[in-house]
Amino acid sequence: MHARRTRLSLAAAAAALAAAGFSAPALTSSASAYDPAPQSATSQKAQQAELRFATFNASLNRLTAGDLVRDLSTPDNAQAAAIAETIQRVNPDVLLVNEFDYVEGGRAAELFRDNYLEVAHHGVAPVDYPYYYVAPANTGVATGFDLNNNGVVGAPGTPAGGDDSFGFGHFPGQYGMVVYSKYPIATDEVRTFQHFLWKDMPGALLPDDPATPAESDWYSPAELDVFRLSSKSHWDVPIKVPGRKPVHFLVSHPTPPTFDGTEDRNGTRNHDEIRFWADYVAGGRGAAYIYDDAGETGGLGRGQDFVIAGDQNADPYDGDSTDRAIWQLLDHPRIQDPHPTSTGAVEAAERDGGENVPQIGPDAEDTADFADALQTKPTDQKNPGNLRADYVLPSERFDILGSGVFWLPSSDPLFTRLVGVYPFPTSDHRMVWLDVR
Numbered sequence: 001m002h003a004r005r006t007r008l009s010l011a012a013a014a015a016a017l018a019a020a021g022f023s024a025p026a027l028t029s030s031a032s033a034y035d036p037a038p039q040s041a042t043s044q045k046a047q048q049a050e051l052r053f054a055t056f057n058a059s060l061n062r063l064t065a066g067d068l069v070r071d072l073s074t075p076d077n078a079q080a081a082a083i084a085e086t087i088q089r090v091n092p093d094v095l096l097v098n099e100f101d102y103v104e105g106g107r108a109a110e111l112f113r114d115n116y117l118e119v120a121h122h123g124v125a126p127v128d129y130p131y132y133y134v135a136p137a138n139t140g141v142a143t144g145f146d147l148n149n150n151g152v153v154g155a156p157g158t159p160a161g162g163d164d165s166f167g168f169g170h171f172p173g174q175y176g177m178v179v180y181s182k183y184p185i186a187t188d189e190v191r192t193f194q195h196f197l198w199k200d201m202p203g204a205l206l207p208d209d210p211a212t213p214a215e216s217d218w219y220s221p222a223e224l225d226v227f228r229l230s231s232k233s234h235w236d237v238p239i240k241v242p243g244r245k246p247v248h249f250l251v252s253h254p255t256p257p258t259f260d261g262t263e264d265r266n267g268t269r270n271h272d273e274i275r276f277w278a279d280y281v282a283g284g285r286g287a288a289y290i291y292d293d294a295g296e297t298g299g300l301g302r303g304q305d306f307v308i309a310g311d312q313n314a315d316p317y318d319g320d321s322t323d324r325a326i327w328q329l330l331d332h333p334r335i336q337d338p339h340p341t342s343t344g345a346v347e348a349a350e351r352d353g354g355e356n357v358p359q360i361g362p363d364a365e366d367t368a369d370f371a372d373a374l375q376t377k378p379t380d381q382k383n384p385g386n387l388r389a390d391y392v393l394p395s396e397r398f399d400i401l402g403s404g405v406f407w408l409p410s411s412d413p414l415f416t417r418l419v420g421v422y423p424f425p426t427s428d429h430r431m432v433w434l435d436v437r
Contacts, residue, residue, distance in 0.1 A: 031413070032413050032414045033408065033412060034089040034408070034412075034414060035089075036089070036123075036124060036125065050401055050435055050436070050437050051094065051241065051247070051435070051437075052090075052091065052092045052093045052094075052433055053092060053093070053095075053249070053307045053309060053392050053394075053436070054087075054090055054094070054392060054431055054432060054433040054434070055095070055096045055097075055098065055251075055309040055310055055311070055390050055431070055432050056083070056086070056087065056095065056096070056098070056390075056429070056430075056432075057097075057098040057099050057253070057311040057368075057389075057427055057429035058083045058097050058099060058100065058426065059424075059426070059427035059428065059429070060079070060080065060083065060097065060099060060100045060101070060112070061099045061100070061101050061174055061175050062101055062174075063170060064170070064171065065101075065172075065173075068100075068101040068108045069107055069108050069111065072108055072111035072112050072116070073111055074115065075115045075116065075119055077116075078425070079425065080115075080116050081116060081121055082121075082418055082425045082426045083116070083426050083427070084112070084116035084117050084119070084121055085121035085122060085417075085418060086406055086426060087117060087431070088117070088120075088121060088124040088126065089124055089406070089414075089418075090406055090431055091127055092433055093181070093182045094179070094180070094181045094183070094239055094247075094249055094307075095179070095180045095181070096177060096178075096249070096309045096310055097177060097178050097179075097180070098429075099175050099176075099253070099311075099427075100176055100177055100178045101173055101174050101175070101176055102134060102135070102136055102137050102172070102173030102174075102176030102177075103134075103173065104136075106132065106134050108178075109134050109178045109180075110132075113132065113180065117129060122417075128182065129180035129181060129182060130181075130184075131180070131181040131182070131183065131184055131185045132178055132179060132180045132181070132185075133179040133181075133187065133190060133235070133237050134176070134177075134178045134179075135190075135192050135233060136176075136194060136233070137167065137172075137173050137174075137175070137176040137177070137194070137232040138165070138166035138194055138228050138232055139165065139166070139167040139168060139169030139172070139174050139175045139231065139232055140156070140161075140162060140165050140167070140169030140170055140171045140172045140173060140174050141165050141166045141169075142156045142161065142164065142165055143166055143223070143226060143227070145164060145220075145222070145223045146164060147163060147164045147165075147219070147223065147227075148160075148163040148164060148265075149209070149218065150163075157170055166227070166228045167228075167230070167255065168231070168259075175232060175253070177232060177233075177235075177251060177253055177310075179235070179237050179249060181249075183239050183240055183241055183242070184240040185237060185238070185239060185240070186238040186239075186240050189238045189246070190238065191235070191236040191292040191293075191294070191296065192233055192234070192235050192236075192292060192293045193229075193230060193233065193234040193235075193276070193290070193291075193292050193293065194228065194230055194233040194234075194293055195228055195293050196228065196230065196234070196276075196290070196292070196293075197224070197225075197226070197227060197229065198224070198227050198228065198229040198272065199224045199225075199227070200289060200291075201229060201272055201275070201276070201279075201289065204272055205268035205269075205272055205322065205323070206218070206219065206224070206268065207219070207260075207263045207264055207265035207268050208263060210262050210263060218265055229269070229272060229273060229276060230252065230273060230276075231254060231255035231269065231273065232253045233252065234250070234251075234273070235250070235251050236248050236249075236292075237250075246304075247305050247306065248300060248304055248306040248307075249306070249307055249309065250280070250281070250306050250307065250308045250309070251308075251309050252273060252276075252312075253310050253311050253312075253313075254273035254274055254310075254311075254312055254314070255269050255270050255273065255313065256313045257270040257271075257314065257319070258320050258384075264322055267320060267321065267322035270312075270313055270314060270321065270322065270325055271314075271321070271322040271323055271325040271328075274314060274325050274326060274328050274329060275325075275328050276290075277308050277329060278328040278329055278332050279299060280299040280300055281299065281300050281306060281335065281395070282299065282332070282334065283298070283299040283301060284299070284302075287299025287300070304395075305395045305397055305398065306394075306395045307392060307393065307394050307395070307398075308329060308335065308392075308393040309391065309393075310390070311368075311389055311390045311429060312329075312390070312391050313389055314389065315388045315389060316330060316361055316388060317359065317360045317361030318359040318360065318384070318387055319384045319387045326391070329391070329393055330393075333396070334395055334396050335393050335394075335395065336393065336394050336396055336398065336400060337393060338392070338393075338400050338403035338434055339403070340365065340367075340392070340403035340404050340405045340432050340433070340434070341362075341364035341365055341405060342364065342366075342404060342405040342406070342408070342430070343364070343407075343409045344408045344409045344410075344412075344415075344430075345363055345364055345365070345366040345367070345405060345407045345430075346363045346364050347409045347410060348366070348386055348407070349363040349366060349385070349386050350363075351421075352369070352385070352386060354383055354385060355383045355384060355385030356385040356386055359385055361387075361388060363386070365388045365405075366386040366387055366388050366405075366407075367389050367390040367405050367407070367429060367432055368386060368387050368388075368389040368428055368429045369386050369421075369424070369428050369430075370383070370384050370386060370387060370428060389429065390429055390430070390432045391432065392432050392433065392434040394434060398436040398437070399437040400434070400435070400436055401435040401436060402434075402435040403432070403433060403434045404432075404433055405430050405432050405433075406418075406419075406430050406431040406432075406433070407419060407430040
């Protein structure tokens with residue numbers, strides 16, 4: 001049964017923020033719901049044995065390799081500063097940043113941490129992440145095949161070449177990701193699944209060429225022998241929380257289910273990239289097919305706790321997802337959905353109108369503002385409206401203490417600097433956070 005789109009009041013948002021440890025003053029010209037609380041969030045969490053996880057598609061991607069390192073090498077990049085301030089105000093203990101170009105050796109991750117996260121912005125205390133994790137992504141890695149079946153193998157570094165890469169990208173690692181943590185990362189126990197082949201997933205939704213009578217034949221046998229499931233990568237990053245066993249931070253960024261044709265090659269891939277985590281956390285025989293980049297097989301053990309995070313590019317009710325893709329996680333018996341909300345999303349849907357009007361999912365749970373960003377796109381490209389695309393989903397044994405989306409209403413004094421309207425000062429996605437005990 002579909003949920004009806006709902007409205008959330010500013011009072012309700014303030015109550016939710018207060019419950020989550022933020023001060024929640026009246027929204028005046030000088031006070032924001034995300035002003036730092038009198039007591040630091042870190043000390044509050046220590047008293048409550050609480051952990052805050054977050055995901056943020058921060059759009060820290062660039063068109064050319066090396067540009068992100070250039071932009072982060074000084075403290076003067078306005079976008080990076082606004083993103084850092086957003087992170088400081090939410091102050092997560094463990095954070096995934098999507099669309100952060102991969103640079104070998106972690107150079108970009110360290111520059112962002114040293115020049116932005118550890119520098120105070122507009123009176124907000126710096127945030128210290130002693131630990132981070134980065135690894136290669138499939139974006140921009142050439143396959144040598146004509147994956148979009150246009151008759152040409154695109155040259156690397158071009159849009160056509162991006163279409164023929166393992167994941168769309170103009171150079172290897174574009175649109176990558178990074179995990180930051182206040183707690184140690186068990187790096188020797190990290191599992192990556194960058195090279196897992198799509199065809200090795202039982203019952204995979206391999207795309208079909210509608211021009212032929214054969215089934216699931218969009219990709220040739222030779223292409224399927226090399227084609228990777230992950231458009232970026234899937235990582236299992238164990239976080240070493242004191243006094244307990246590690247929490248597995250399961251992070252990814254599935255391809256958008258768009259920019260394809262009637263074969264739905266991106267939609268089906270998005271579905272199976274999401275399904276990967278559903279099978280992984282179920283464990284047992286259903287996960288026996290999984291192998292990681294080190295050759296180890298199987299999924300997560302039943303006694304292991306986890307948090308799934310990332311821009312899943314799939315809304316439960318609206319958009320172009322294939323076969324209820326995100327419901328594979330939301331309906332999973334081992335996964336909880338905290339239903340994070342914001343008042344800014346409600347206001348944005350009303351302001352943007354258009355495709356937002358007939359949508360059936362709740363406005364308050366949207367995490368991405370796509371309507372404004374697509375006003376400059378070709379008229380034949382469907383405007384999806386604002387969607388819930390970003391998720392932080394804990395395993396069933398966690399107590400959920402609070403959750404939210406950093407999407408402020410226009411009346412908030414931080415709105416123009418940290419949220420805004422297209423072209424956005426940070427990203428067309430909003431940070432999603434979750435508190436658990």
